[in-house]
Amino acid sequence: MTTRRQILAVAWLALSISPAMAADPVPFEQAAFDAAQKAGKPILIEVSAPWCPICKAQKPVIAKLTKDPRFKDLQVFDIDFDSRKDVLKGFKARMQSTLIAFKGETEVGRSVGETQPEWIEGLVEKTL
Template sequence: MLRRSFLLAAILAPILTAPARAGEVVPFEAEAFAAAQAAGRPILVEVSAPWCPICKTQKPILARLAAEPRFKDLVIFDVDFDSRKDVLRRLDARMQSTLIAFKGAAETGRSVGETQPEWIEGLLEKTL
């Protein structure tokens, strides 16, 4: 077990210690999410669907905010609403367009259906 943990850490270390590229969203993977939480990183989980108009409105707002220097360490995990029901149950996310903020392992806030840039920015600030 310890050996697996070291191997996982060695694999994920370059991903999590590399500077986040502005606006980059990565698909949700449980191991990467757990490693980001363990490292105390600011995290946003974005539950979206390609057919969701609210999600389409949120994406450019998130990209613009993630490009700001103060959010340079923010990790954004995308969860596909249609195909990742296991993750939705784990995070208790019941709708697409859900944004869940974490500071390390602690959830600091969530919103559903929010499209006001100021409100989304406020949610992201809770991750810092």
């Protein structure tokens, strides 16, 4: 049985989530990616590995960009390099630290090993 306190806690949590949180990276799921493409959303695929120092350098840059109002609709999908080889093959991504930008269903750019904030921002701007 759901108590009033539980209902209020869930309602408060739902109201406290900011729109910027929607742009935080989420693990890649094909259905969510397909839906974002069909909706014409700007999309960034982030191929990363927990042991990769370049990936660790990219993450704060991407996090900062997702908070920028220009990129409020950006969908960021994270693909784990070590465990999602099936998905990587579909994207033709051979290395961790690969970033792939989509404008809806069209790939508009990609980079491998890039850590310069200006260059990553330039790639993400292509999704708009």
